Amino acid sequence: MANQIPSSFLGLPVELIYRILDNLDNLTLVYSIRDVCIRLNMITDTYNRYQTLTILGLSGIEMGALGAQYLGDALRNNKTLTTLQLSSNPIRDEGAQHLADGLQNNKTLTTLYLTFNKIGDKGAHHLADALRINTALTQLYLTKNEIEDLGAEHLAGALRNNTMKKRITAIIVVQIVLQLVYLSPSIATQPIFNDQDSSKRSFHSPYAESIRIDEVVTHLNELQRIATAANGTRAFNTPGFNHTVDYLTNYLSANTNFKITKSIFPIKYFALENNPIFLSSIDGKITNHTYSKNRFQAEFLEVAFSTSISFHHFVPITVIPNFGCSNTDWLVANPAPASRVALVKRGECAFTDKGILATNYNVTGLLLYNDGTSSDRRSPIFESLGQNNVLPALFLSFDLGERLSNAARNPSVNVSVLFNISIVDEKPIPVANICADTPTGDPTQTILIGSHTDSVSTGPGINDNGSGTAANLAFAVALARIFRTFNYAKYKYRIRFCWWGAEEVGVLGSNFHVANAQNSTVVGERIADYLAYLNFDMLGSPNFIFGIYDGRTIRNNNPPSAIPGSNKISALFRDWFIQHYLPWDFSDFDGRSDYSPFLAAGVAAGGLVSGLDGIKSQEQRDRYEKFLGPGLSGLAGVIHDPCYHKACDTIQNINLFCLENMVQAAAYTIETLARLPDLKGWLYPLNETQYLNV
Template sequence: MESNMNEDKMLKFMKILVPVVGVGIVLTTVVFALSIATLVKVNKGFDDIQGNTIVTANPINPTNPTNPTNPTNPTNPTNPTNPTNPTAGPTITTTTVSTTTTAPTTTTATTTTGQPLPNSILASAIRIEDVMHLLDDLQTIATHADGNRAIHTRGFNETLDHIYDALTLNTNYNITQNSFPVRDSTLDSNPVLLVSINDAIQNYTYSNNLTIADFTVARFSTSLNLSDYVTITDIPNLGCNETDWENTIQSVVGQVALVKRGNCTFVEKAQLASKYNVTALLIYNDGTAPDRFQPMSISVGEDNAIPVLSLSYALGKALADAAQDPANNVTALININLLNDKPLPVVNICADTPTGDPAQTIVIGSHSDSVPAGPGINDNGSGSAANLGLAIALAKLFQTPTYPPFKYRIRFCWWGAEEVGLLGSNFHVKQAKIATTVGERLEDYLINLNYDMLGSPNYIFGIYDGDTANPNTPSQALPGSNKITALFRDWFISQKLPWNHTDFSGRSDYGPFLAEGIVAGGLFTGGDDVKTQETHDYMAQMLGQGMGGTVGDDYDPCYHQACDSIQNINVSAFEKMVQAAAYALESLARQDNLTEWLYPGGRTTRFNNESPQRKYDSINEYFGMPYL
């Protein structure tokens, strides 16, 4: 009987145990399944950030290969040397338009996604394939639009449409478009310059190729059709003061004035010429350097009201020597026919992150136009595409739960009409100076980062050097600008990459911001300056033998030429510059107190509504005082 009782107890125990064990097994299975599902979801989320492609409104099949050529650097350069102290390579200065007319010899390269970068989620998330796709689209636009993306052309308008559509489809940013008037200086026919010296007539050569031209037409020149020859009068002492125009051999009123480059801007020379009622103005190069003999690509300002030609040094010197002798009869017959010199609208596009303090804004800028001579894929399709790639990559990160929003608002901008005198960025700054809405005022801008020419084939990793800012730059902007230089420098050192200082001369769209006391900085892979042996050797030491580029060639041999196409981009260099830009943006946006960091001595919050100092603008002789 005791045995039967034990059996009954055992049966009751088993009836309880079996369900309990079953429930435990089920719960364990459920927990395990949920864990796997969660892990898959997390991994998928990261893959989405890394792998999503950029959507375009009208996907374009590029006319060029998807792997553009890369003449000097493979996709994954080796970096055998890491400097132990922040010593730059040779400082790079910017001079004038390149005289090289042929594209560099190239070899095929492939794009890479790059490895995750230290302390920068944004730099690790952005993919060079996506940015190159955007750049391919700009090439296709230019190819189908007479080979360029210059203002007042189909190519420029389609570039703006493409940027707007990409932002609309890939971000939730607040997008604005603002237009401003720019005079159209397109020629209806080739200009004519005939010169008679004692009745011996010479017909001089006009060409867009300045290496073979005797003269060219200044931007914002007016039309002129002379039926008779007009006396040429030489202006002494560079024509920068009223006394120069009053102390001529004969009155300049109604004459063709001849003046040499130098000492003041082209705009100032043209303003004085206009004041003294000349018929036309001839400005000639000064022959003081190898790149100062050919005619110059110059602007005389939108307000100019007289015809202006730019002459080679040889032609100008010959005319000056002849005109200075009272016994000579030196005259000119000039014809300039513009297609339409009336103002036409040009557009800036800006896109703001929906989060972040509008009263504390970081402005990321690049210009969207090319010169008429070519598609402008390096200058400045590279900066435009990098800016757009940054904007889209950041928008995607903001959609993830693990990437917190920035404390500061980010404003991405694409400026129009940079190539004719920084007009888009200057217009924006002028409007911000008189704005009263929070977020639109100049005082709301903490910094401007500028990206112009980031993929030069014979590249350097150039960083704007705050120490070379014009002495007339408001002092409040200098400490922060130097910090930006150091921020970029430290990134290149951390990546074991070479780096060079490049002049902070105001020749790109950061200029109007810096002139108003706004901290600025940026990157530049080089333009029409020549790579020296010193720079080559430094880069080869850092990157490996054969990676230093080509001594004696321009950094961009296709600068402002028809060959500035997708084949002109060094993809590897471009990728590093895009990553550096992403790193800088994220580093600044995560600062606890960016205002204090950039302006340790405080900053002006009230800006004079008048234009910046003329002394600051005088360094921009190439553009002819763009900020006034």
């Protein structure tokens, strides 16, 4: 903070100083401009932005004790601020002292958010001293700090002695007033799992505590560097993907004693020989639709692993009701889909599922189209039907799909299409999975932790799924490190960490692994040797939810043996968020990530996801604000990751507050499962699986 202002600046006309102030951020306006000299104070007093600056949001900006000192100095004489949001900043005890000094004389601040600031007993003592004097503050949020009994005692004493009795109930003190846990009606009336032992379970996790968020961020920065050097992508069959695999392999080799295995599997090469052609005919009116590599200018795009086709005549279409995710949708379609081109809207299940059903009903071709649920879901998108697909397919914009759908629903209107797709015939591409096994633990009872390593071709994929990749690497290295200590007992079960390739083009890496396991007779490599699979795909979305995969949403075409254990894993994650006074949401097992082949093989699964292209509801936003404050509650009506599958999915797209809590919840759950004396019996209770198979 400057101590002197040049006289030439002070001599400027007020209007010009206003212009200068217009270019300053709120933080600078509050603590760098004020109290420099009398004239500058007089000018800022009449400056509209300063007069109306009542809420200052500074959550999650990595502010330390020095920044807190500047703010504390500003608070002494500030007369405008009523709310200060400082959640998720490591100001610690020293920073709390500086803020407390400023609060003693402040007369206007009524609400202060200090959650997740690593404040301990000493900082709580300073804040308590300020509360004895301050008469304005009515809401102080201190959850998720490091305040123990002594700090709580200081705060309780300040509340008892404060004469403003009416405000005591508004003070929220960690471990003193328990925040209410929100349950939606559907969750409250349909318990996922009644865990009678949860009240006895310890939520202390030495393994989780050994993982530092800066280790995860170091890996994310390296993935960003790799993508930047490789044309902005880490998609399979690019240098960015290959260098990601090399980084993981080298880091694991240097920092663990785990058995590292690289498995190479072939993927069909997919590339267009020339631009596809798509024409529609509505009652004889033919339209030639626009193809472009820029999806925002295109009416349609190719679908990865489409087959080649050259229609010699127009083929009638049939609209598949709902989202084409069940046999019922295809059976009730009118006209019947056989020998027609099926038109299917995005949603509810994976595109590969839609493709499999379309094949089963003998369609001539498949047209997928976007759902238009938000402004960025109107254009066509680059998607995949998986390398086992045998259908010609295109992806249409929402507007084009709706136009064809509406016309085809009128039985008096004839709607048909013609398209030509020509695919290059090349050799398959080798792609790698990596797995790292603990040297101890029963290999016939394995807990598998997985994340996919590839991005889409259009971006670096730092949230999707650099966040899961980096977290999984941190999990593995932390476990190797803590196993080397004398006072941490090894697990009964083998832990296997895997990084899957080619998830973005049809969940191919994990499917390859599961298919091999189903055919293997090698002990430790059979599908029967897997007790549980945990999936971590997108853990740092900017408009995040704390999403937990919900065992109740497992599709009925999966073996029922996986359901009881999946429900229990979901409950473990849920209980961690409840215990830590954090909001949470259940997310569907919709088949869009690497848990899918494990569930299909009957393996209990679970995991976390911070949200991808779903929209945060007003209810979610309000509920998250109750727990976290407005600075961390996000935006209603906006998708969870606005940079999902885009070039802007960079290191700046990561919400560190979300990422850190997801990492902690994941590590706690890994350790809890690994410490259960009979994990197999817990996940696959004979009475429950027999009942489900009736």
